[in-house]
Amino acid sequence: MHDDNPDWPAWIEASLADLDRQTRRRVLRRIDSARGPRVRIDGRELLLCASNDYLALTADPRLADAARAALGQWGMGAGASRLISGSMGPHHELESRIAEWKGTEAALLFNSGWHANVGTIAALCGPGDRVYSDALNHASLIDGCRLSRAEIRVWPHRDVEALAAMLEADARQPGRRLIVTDSVFSMDADEAPLAALCDLAERHGAWLMVDEAHATGLLGPRGQGLVADLGLGDRVAVQMGTLGKALGCFGAYVAGSRALIELLVNRARSFVFTTALPPAVAAAAQTAIDIAEHEPERRRRVQALAAELRKRLRAQGWTVLPGRVPILPVLVGDDAETMALAARLYAAGVFGVGIRPPTVPEGTSRIRLTLTAAHDEHDLDAILAAFGPGPNLTGRVAETGVSS
Numbered sequence: 001m002h003d004d005n006p007d008w009p010a011w012i013e014a015s016l017a018d019l020d021r022q023t024r025r026r027v028l029r030r031i032d033s034a035r036g037p038r039v040r041i042d043g044r045e046l047l048l049c050a051s052n053d054y055l056a057l058t059a060d061p062r063l064a065d066a067a068r069a070a071l072g073q074w075g076m077g078a079g080a081s082r083l084i085s086g087s088m089g090p091h092h093e094l095e096s097r098i099a100e101w102k103g104t105e106a107a108l109l110f111n112s113g114w115h116a117n118v119g120t121i122a123a124l125c126g127p128g129d130r131v132y133s134d135a136l137n138h139a140s141l142i143d144g145c146r147l148s149r150a151e152i153r154v155w156p157h158r159d160v161e162a163l164a165a166m167l168e169a170d171a172r173q174p175g176r177r178l179i180v181t182d183s184v185f186s187m188d189a190d191e192a193p194l195a196a197l198c199d200l201a202e203r204h205g206a207w208l209m210v211d212e213a214h215a216t217g218l219l220g221p222r223g224q225g226l227v228a229d230l231g232l233g234d235r236v237a238v239q240m241g242t243l244g245k246a247l248g249c250f251g252a253y254v255a256g257s258r259a260l261i262e263l264l265v266n267r268a269r270s271f272v273f274t275t276a277l278p279p280a281v282a283a284a285a286q287t288a289i290d291i292a293e294h295e296p297e298r299r300r301r302v303q304a305l306a307a308e309l310r311k312r313l314r315a316q317g318w319t320v321l322p323g324r325v326p327i328l329p330v331l332v333g334d335d336a337e338t339m340a341l342a343a344r345l346y347a348a349g350v351f352g353v354g355i356r357p358p359t360v361p362e363g364t365s366r367i368r369l370t371l372t373a374a375h376d377e378h379d380l381d382a383i384l385a386a387f388g389p390g391p392n393l394t395g396r397v398a399e400t401g402v403s404s
């Protein structure tokens with residue numbers, strides 16, 4: 001072997017061994033049944049409390065019916081990028097439906113939330129511009145910031161004063177300013193101070209981009225998200241949301257002005273240089289939006305279940321962060337303890353995923369439980385029994401960097 005050449009296999013082995021040492025090696029768990037509150041893993045049936053299928057739409061037969069009908073009419077694949085081989089009817093219909101739902105002039109589909117965020121931020125900002133990003137923003141927003149090659153300013157989580165000071169300090173700098181934030185944060189379930197962010201954006205001539213991945217389908221009068229819930233639709237220039245979580249499909253969108261969408265069609269590389277979503281996925285997503293809008297009892301039910309589980313877990317001695325969406329972060333703190341608890345839950349038939357750094361800050365490892373509208377009261381009993389009494393009852397209070 002040439003001395004200057006890195007030994008790839010050895011490097012990979014060492015990297016994996018490193019992860020093992022830190023107990024941070026992740027593995028895939030194979031599921032052998034359709035999604036639902038219960039799934040088959042390793043020949044066992046487990047209560048799944050780890051999906052983002054909040055409205056229980058992934059397995060809804062109406063979505064499959066819509067997809068089947070579209071498959072019959074349009075076939076499987078889109079064949080190419082929409083700019084190359086023509087843009088299919090189902091994509092346009094879904095975009096019109098999203099724009100109507102969100103109350104914007106237009107919307108553009110992306111193949112995932114990841115594509116939407118990296119493509120949009122990099123299309124809007126470049127060298128000489130500034131992107132302001134909440135410290136706990138989703139990885140895809142972070143990567144969008146990096147890819148843009150704009151200057152990145154990270155403000156402490158939800159700290160509006162700190163962001164105001166940053167904008168103030170940059171007030172004389174030339175270039176565009178973009179403020180980006182999750183609306184509901186995926187790991188803490190808390191909400192961005194959107195009204196204050198709108199005020200700041202307006203005062204400083206900045207644009208605000210909001211990622212509604214975990215609020216879509218759950219908040220707002222028609223399930224459109226937190227922006228609509230707070231009545232801020234006219235003040236948020238770039239509204240991104242996903243179709244793969246509460247809506248149970250796949251893909252994502254950006255909604256905003258006609259001009260914004262035209263620019264993204266031309267400049268968002270993750271839109272231009274990728275094969276479009278299968279038309280059947282677009283057809284199913286349209287059905288999913290109809291259901292999310294017209295069956296509000298689904299979001300009410302899952303929110304009520306989550307509130308009940310949060311209350312009972314706390315009464316049992318666990319520290320659970322507050323929130324309106326069905327994400328329950330049960331704080332443990334230590335990595336190894338978190339994974340031991342996850343293993344104990346798994347043995348008891350409850351699949352709730354342990355979340356560790358780098359996904360969350362050091363010292364804030366947790367079990368992230370999520371519920372769906374298809375869970376029921378018996379499932380809550382099973383989850384509570386699997387957890388048993390928590391550290392606040394047993395006297396071993398977790399020391400974490402997150403306050404509840």
Ligand SMILES: *Cc1c(COP(=O)(O)O)cnc(C)c1O
Nearest residue numbers: 112113114138140186213242244
């Ligand atoms: C899941 C998620 C994404 C990515 O969306 P995908 O469609 O799964 O790629 C983006 N932003 C946030 C906040 C998310 O939680």
